[in-house]
Amino acid sequence: MLYHISMTVKLPKDMDETTATGIKAREKAYSQDLQRSGVWRHLWRVTGQYENISIFDCRDNEHLHEVLTGLPLYPYMEMKITPLNRHPSSIHEGDQ
Numbered sequence: 001m002l003y004h005i006s007m008t009v010k011l012p013k014d015m016d017e018t019t020a021t022g023i024k025a026r027e028k029a030y031s032q033d034l035q036r037s038g039v040w041r042h043l044w045r046v047t048g049q050y051e052n053i054s055i056f057d058c059r060d061n062e063h064l065h066e067v068l069t070g071l072p073l074y075p076y077m078e079m080k081i082t083p084l085n086r087h088p089s090s091i092h093e094g095d096q
């Protein structure tokens with residue numbers, strides 16, 4: 001199943017630089033593993049915001065939940081999740 005997800009990162013203003021740098025480095029490694037495995041299909045920065053737009057390909061809602069709650073930045077994110085179905089007029093047969 002495909003999911004469109006927007007993630008907005010809100011780190012506490014009083015979080016020290018070393019802690020923030022460490023969490024971001026773990027987030028990068030975690031997300032790159034998921035991109036290599038095909039679960040995190042697209043990752044785009046929203047221009048001018050500390051926000052991304054992503055497309056995830058997960059087996060089901062439970063799988064997506066596991067993946068998202070494993071994000072090192074998860075405690076500091078607001079997410080909007082939209083499940084996607086293939087559009088009947090789409091010419092991209094692989095998009096499902």
Ligand SMILES: O=C(O)CC1=CCC(=O)O1
Nearest residue numbers: 009027028031050051052
């Ligand atoms: O910077 C972000 O939008 C949060 C994030 C997702 C993957 C990553 O490396 O950072």
